[in-house]
Amino acid sequence: MNHSSRLLQDAVEAFSSLPGIGRKTALRLALHLLKQEPEQVDHLSDAIKQFRREIRLCSACFNLSDQDLCAICTDHHRNKQTICVVESVRDVMAIEETQQYRGLYHVLGGVINPLDGVGPEQLQIESLLVRIRKHAPEEIIMAISPTIEGETTIYYISRLMRELPVRISTIARGVAFGGELEYADEITLGRSIMSRIPYATNSE
Amino acid sequence: MNHSSRLLQDAVEAFSSLPGIGRKTALRLALHLLKQEPEQVDHLSDAIKQFRREIRLCSACFNLSDQDLCAICTDHHRNKQTICVVESVRDVMAIEETQQYRGLYHVLGGVINPLDGVGPEQLQIESLLVRIRKHAPEEIIMAISPTIEGETTIYYISRLMRELPVRISTIARGVAFGGELEYADEITLGRSIMSRIPYATNSE
Numbered sequence: 511m512n513h514s515s516r517l518l519q520d521a522v523e524a525f526s527s528l529p530g531i532g533r534k535t536a537l538r539l540a541l542h543l544l545k546q547e548p549e550q551v552d553h554l555s556d557a558i559k560q561f562r563r564e565i566r567l568c569s570a571c572f573n574l575s576d577q578d579l580c581a582i583c584t585d586h587h588r589n590k591q592t593i594c595v596v597e598s599v600r601d602v603m604a605i606e607e608t609q610q611y612r613g614l615y616h617v618l619g620g621v622i623n624p625l626d627g628v629g630p631e632q633l634q635i636e637s638l639l640v641r642i643r644k645h646a647p648e649e650i651i652m653a654i655s656p657t658i659e660g661e662t663t664i665y666y667i668s669r670l671m672r673e674l675p676v677r678i679s680t681i682a683r684g685v686a687f688g689g690e691l692e693y694a695d696e697i698t699l700g701r702s703i704m705s706r707i708p709y710a711t712n713s714e
Numbered sequence: 715m716n717h718s719s720r721l722l723q724d725a726v727e728a729f730s731s732l733p734g735i736g737r738k739t740a741l742r743l744a745l746h747l748l749k750q751e752p753e754q755v756d757h758l759s760d761a762i763k764q765f766r767r768e769i770r771l772c773s774a775c776f777n778l779s780d781q782d783l784c785a786i787c788t789d790h791h792r793n794k795q796t797i798c799v800v801e802s803v804r805d806v807m808a809i810e811e812t813q814q815y816r817g818l819y820h821v822l823g824g825v826i827n828p829l830d831g832v833g834p835e836q837l838q839i840e841s842l843l844v845r846i847r848k849h850a851p852e853e854i855i856m857a858i859s860p861t862i863e864g865e866t867t868i869y870y871i872s873r874l875m876r877e878l879p880v881r882i883s884t885i886a887r888g889v890a891f892g893g894e895l896e897y898a899d900e901i902t903l904g905r906s907i908m909s910r911i912p913y914a915t916n917s918e
Contacts, residue, residue: 514785514810515778521765524758529746535734541804542733543766551766554728559759561725562747574719581718600745606718 570641572617572634574599582606582615589613591648595638595667597621597655605653613651616641621654621663635667642674652680774845776821776838778803786810786819793817795852799842799871801825801859809857817855820845825858825867839871846878856884 518540525536543551567573568580571593575581582588582602592613596602602615618633642650650671654660668678684702685694694702722744729740747755771777772784775797779785786792786806796817800806806819822837846854854875858864872882888906889898898906 514806515769515780517765517769517780518778520761524761527754527758528743530739530742537804537807538734539732540765543762544769546766548766550731552763554731555759555763557724557728558747558762559756561721561744562750562752562755565719565721565748574722576719576721600741602718603741 567617571615572619572637573602573615587612590645592651593638593641593647593649594651594653596653597660601653613649614647618654618663621657621659622666623659630666633663635670638667639670639674642671642676647676649677649679652678654680656683771821775819776823776841777806777819791816794849796855797842797845797851797853798855798857800857801864805857817853818851822858822867825861825863826870827863834870837867839874842871843874843878846875846880851880853881853883856882858884860887 521540521543522533522536525531525539526533531539564576565574566576566578568575568583569578570583571580573580573582577584589612592611593616594605594611594613595616595618596605597618597620599617602617605611605615616634616638618635618638620628620633622628622630622633652664652667654664664680671678683698684705685691685698691699725744725747726737726740729735729743730737735743769778769780770782772779772787773782774787775784777784777786781788793816797820798809798815798817799820799822800809801822801824803821806821809815809819820838820842822839822842824832824837826832826834826837856868856871858868868884875882887902888909889895889902895903
């Protein structure tokens, strides 16, 4: 589409470089900006630029951070005896959203995936071992997706930690809450029967 | 959602201030930026800021423009005897996309809509009359949406132009190409029977 304005063309191209935004949506976004005050648009533009320029990874847990250590690692109210090992910063966000976990994290930056050329040395596994040796936490929770690559990664890390005095657990897997049994895949259903848990009744 | 990073929070808020982008999409866009080179993100950010700061309306036709006069008004290959009157810059783009029109435009900036407080004085109607008096074009094409407000605007402008030596036309209205007759609304269908046009056969 020829917009007879280079400025408009550039703005449309900028927006459509983002994932899931086509040229029509990009045009709509650009025209929307014209209805905003220039100061508001400056603020938007600066927030994007500053985010990319200044964000970094926490030097302890590799979560996204504004400073050297992230807000979770520096929070004195969090339980430093538990480290939850996750694949990505999105997983940290997802777990934080549940408000069920008050320990620390360790972001691996992916899972072992030889087909994609991701070996253990590309992940934050060595730094996890260093951290465990240094701070001696009580428990490591493996909150990694139950895929082939995820299970491989959990196995690999747990082997490295065999000698360390730390308890290792994984998040519970099974039929999701609200899920229909008949629609659960057979591996999930099979395993959730194998690893069934005692039922606590009210009379107990 | 608390992102434990103010920079991320700001970027997510910036993106979600755009129409049609919720907080989940905004987060996805922000995390996408981390995979880009900082220079690429600067370019995106600058294109948005520059667009809002530097774009203006063409002083002749009120289309979006980088200079005082827009690329269409300054194009010597365009037919200056025809002015197509449209509601918005989006309509200019839509008509340009068809590649069927090689004349000039005049962007009103809306239609007369008393309920929304839009009167003739808020629109570029006076400037259209000045332009017609000065350049004496042969034809004015009213390419305005066939709504109540659109028809009112066409009627209002055509009354003002009664004394001027210019031909006024409107775009053809009727059942859309590829449209099914039975699904056309009754006003469109009724009017397209009333204003039926002679059928040119190959033998003629």
